[in-house]
Amino acid sequence: MKKAFAPYSNFRVGAALLAADGSVFAGCNVENASFPAGSCAERNALGAAILAGQQEFTELVVVTEADTPTPPCGICRQALVEFAPSLAVTSFGALGTSAAWSLTELLPSPFTGQSLKHA
Numbered sequence: 001m002k003k004a005f006a007p008y009s010n011f012r013v014g015a016a017l018l019a020a021d022g023s024v025f026a027g028c029n030v031e032n033a034s035f036p037a038g039s040c041a042e043r044n045a046l047g048a049a050i051l052a053g054q055q056e057f058t059e060l061v062v063v064t065e066a067d068t069p070t071p072p073c074g075i076c077r078q079a080l081v082e083f084a085p086s087l088a089v090t091s092f093g094a095l096g097t098s099a100a101w102s103l104t105e106l107l108p109s110p111f112t113g114q115s116l117k118h119a
Contacts, residue, residue: 001063004028004041013070014063015041017049020056025049042076046083057084060103062091069099077107085110 001014006029013029027045031038042060049057060080064070069091072080080087080103087103 001028001041001065005030007031008033008035012065013041015045015072016061017042017045017057018059018061019049019054020058021054023049023052023054025052025054040073040076042072043079046076046079055083057087059088059090062089064091065094067093067095067097069093069097071099071101071106074107077103078110081107081110081112085112 001012004012004014006012008031011029015027017025017027019025025045025048027041027043027048029038029041030044042062045060057080060072062070062072070093071089071091085103088100089103089106090098090100092098
């Protein structure tokens with residue numbers, strides 16, 4: 001989270017993605033003056049993991065400076081479900097509070113590869 005580049009929102013986010021083999025991949029949010037060009041910590045961690053050859057994940061931890069724990073955004077949920085539909089997600093807020101969900105709870109009806117199949 002401390003390495004996040006968030007000069008526009010001042011909402012810094014850090015994420016750590018745990019692979020099935022126990023390796024951990026970190027990410028932070030990176031904003032851009034052209035707002036859609038920015039990227040979230042969760043997807044940056046996922047990209048680092050994929051680059052390292054990992055495709056199976058068990059847990060995601062998100063840390064923000066918000067008072068209350070913040071779940072991943074919708075785009076990150078969709079990106080993560082491709083690899084780990086039942087991923088455990090834990091978020092920590094600045095006040096030390098935490099919340100936990102499964103990715104299935106956060107994205108109950110995902111668009112998946114099965115959605116692309118013809119009859």
